[in-house]
Amino acid sequence: MKQRQGTAEARIAFFTGGTAVRAVSQALVPYTSHAAHLITTFDSGGSTAALRHAFAMLAVGDLRNRLLALADRNIVPPCVLEACALRLPAQGDAAALRALLQSYAQAESPLWQGMPPAFATPLRTWLEAFVDAMPSNFEPHVAILGNLILAGGYLRNGRRIMPVLRALSEVLHVRGQVLPIVYESLHLAAELADGTVLVGQHKFCHLGQPVRRLFLTTCQPDSPEPVREAHPPLAPAAAATLAAADAICYPMGSFYTSVVANLLPQGVTRAIEHNPCPKFYIANTGFDAEQCGHSVAERVRVIVETLRRQWPDLPAARLLHTVLIDTAHGEYPCGIDAEGIAAQGVALCDMPLVDPAAPQRHDPELTARAIMQQAGMLTT
Secondary structure, three states, rough: OEEOOOHHOOOOOEEEEOOOOOOHHHHHHHOOOEEEEEEEOOOOOOOHHHHHHHHHOOOOOHHHHHHHHHOOHHHHHHHHHHHHHOOOOOOOOHHHHHHHHHHHHOOOOOOOOOOHHHHHHHHHHHHHHHHHHHHOOOOOOEHHHHHHHHHHHHHHHOOHHHHHHHHHHHHHHOOOEEEEOOOOOOOEEEEEEEOOEEEEEHHHHHOOOEEEEEEEEOOOOOOOOOOEOOOOOOHHHHHHHHHHHEEEEOOOOOOHHHHHHHOOEEEEHHHHHHHOOOEEEEEOOOOOOOOOOOOOHHHHHEEEEEOOOOOOOOOHHHHOEEEEEEOOOOOOOOOOOOHHHHOOOOOOEEEEOOOOOOOOOEOOOHHHHHHHOOOOEEEO
């Protein structure tokens, strides 16, 4: 394939969440440093739950993960990335671990020794802000230092996430944009086929039955309160990114929690529909617990119907143009249903995407090249 002039400026917007796109995002960097990752902020499990409970804030773990993935390793010393990825132990006295966090916030901590001040100063400052605000009963087990650093910056900036994201992106020399899909603290909820309502993203790994309706709520997981649907606006930075995108990608990943969840805020549909750029979905290869028996065609239907909630007559072709699959090496245990995809007015493109030696995963380089080709930035 030949690269067109200006390819380095390609602006590709991804609706994403967890780790499925991490390797692909790194493989895209040689093609473009302007990819934008619109990230879900609704995680509710593990150490994230403790952080959100303490500060009633949005989840920052997936933001941190993608920032580290896109950090320029030619500039950022390994010790910086190691510090941001440092995880506290799962065992041990909680008070002792809180004391350890307090020691990390001190300038004389070994954590910062040998780290250039341009990196150490902002990271330690944000961690210090977190430690100063940390409740006396904060649950520190398995907490990730980078999440606490982001939380500290969030608190230091008047509970605003964008200033610390911009600052940390500069510190890490991030090659691209990492943006939250909304700014509010919300949780993901689902009404299942039997009428059961689940609240909390961490519960989605055990769905067991199809999702009838996905929505956002301010209700806390396991709260006795009635579960009320929230309608947050799309974050302005995310809206601007979608408006300027040269291509919009619904990538592989946990279907409901990483992809469809990003389509729920008010304003997402109009932002997608108004941009005439190519729009494509990369169907998962292998097993995904959230697919609930859905064929690829059924997943296309869920994406389109989620986006058409307020505009049921909006043609699917305004929201999604192409589905990418790899029947030569990929595995689609729930089926593809090419006729069902075509009936929705969406094209199907069968192309190399999957590692032949590992059919459960997309090959990062093949997928990156496919993305650039769909975006019209690479020609055969």
